[in-house]
Amino acid sequence: MMFKSSFGSLEYELRGPTDAPILVFTHGLGMDRASFRPQADYFSKHYQVLLWDLPYRNGAFEERRFSFEMLSEVLIELLDHLSARQVFHIGHAHGGFFGQYFAIRHPERVRGLVEIGSLPLVRLTPLRAWFLKLRTYALGLLPEKVYFRRHAREKALNSAARIYLYKQGLTLGKGRLLELEREALDAILKRPEGQVSVPTLVLCGSQDRASIKRHAEIWDAVQPFAEQQVVEGGSHLCMLDNPGDCNEKIETFLKDHIQAA
Secondary structure, three states, rough: EEEEEEEEEEEEEEEEEOOOOEEEEEEOOOOOOHHHHHHHHHHHOOEEEEEEHHHHHHHOOOOOOOHHHHHHHHHHHHHHHHHOOEEEEEEOOOHHHHHHHHHHHHHHEEEEEEEOOOOOHHOOOOHHHHHHHHHHHHHHHOOOHHHHHHHHHHHHHHHHHHHHHHHHHHHHHHHHHHHHHHHHHHHOOOOOOOOOOOOOEEEEEEEOHHHEEEEEEEHHHHOOEEEEEEOOOOOOOHHHOOOOHHHHHHHHHHHEEEHHO
């Protein structure tokens, strides 16, 4: 379905029982809502599942810089359109960064967070952001197909997940993806004051990059509500590498906190 926000149009899907809790899934950069297809198929039996495409692919948004503030306003408009008062937000990588931002800015709209392969929003320093930006320029020297084959091998173990990521990258383009990564780093540096105050589950693939796992281990120090779980046999795209284990851990978290409410 299409939704026309104040900033432009975007595509979304809403599935599941109309009286059930709402789960909002936000994908990472270089992907689309299909990255959460196994979760949508599983959870839509008992929950309302909202999948949306981050609007940087849409022509109406191409001239706008990646901004958590803009995405927050777009999501608020979409939720209001759907008469959704409170949601659980599940985000992967930069989608997880956005979830933290959204929960800080709009705590009244968020019941809980699930962070998949994402770092604590408050941990990124300007020096680290500069280093990561420099890395994007270095990677930009690689031929496009070589870059996306390397990218897919680093992020996923499952062959279908690698093919998906490779095709998504070619559709978006190497230049646009690296530009978005630099803009997203600027967005992370402009994080709002405050702290996430809702229950948070942090999921990390057992085969994910060491830096992701190392940061996941310090979530407890940064976010007192966070609990960490490891998705066995998963890399950065653990929700595609091992959807069964990923779904089971998310479902346990949801049930615990829906019952607690």
